[in-house]
Amino acid sequence: MTDTDYTFGAHKDLPDGEDNRRQYRLIARAEITLELEAEYPATEGESESQARELVCAIRDISASGLCLLATECLASGALYPASVVLGHHDEHFILTLEVVWCRPDKGSYLVGARIIESDQTAYVEWTDAVARAMSAP
Secondary structure, three states, X not given: OOHHHOEEEOOOOOOOOOOOXXXXXXXXXXXXXXXXXXXXXXXOOOOOOOOEEEEEEEEEEOOOEEEEEXXXXXXXXXXXXEEEEOXXXXXXXXXXXXXEEXXXXXXXXXXXXXXXXXXXXOHHHHHHHHHHXXXXX
16 A cells, blocks of 8 residues: 555545544555454463454545444444554554444444554554645655
């Protein structure tokens, strides 16, 4: 993916008056992996659990949130550790997301998520990458 894969835009699928965004969004072709269930070590008499992840496509991004396309319904208010891959970056952005809304969309789900600011994540690096993508010619 190159910087030309991003364009300014608002979500065209929302009826008038339903777009509550406070920032410009970039239409993006990117991928996100949500950690739905964490892996934990085995205790006596139990087997080790495996982490359960959900890989989703990203529809659009901003510095503080994103819209993704998921194969599962995600509960509003749920918090998920996430890893975002943007094509022009070598590393993944490790973030924490809060699901704001989720609704059915053509056999899958559209999910609106807020990025939670945290010192333990790549929040600052994410906002910088989004700002650079917005200022790209």
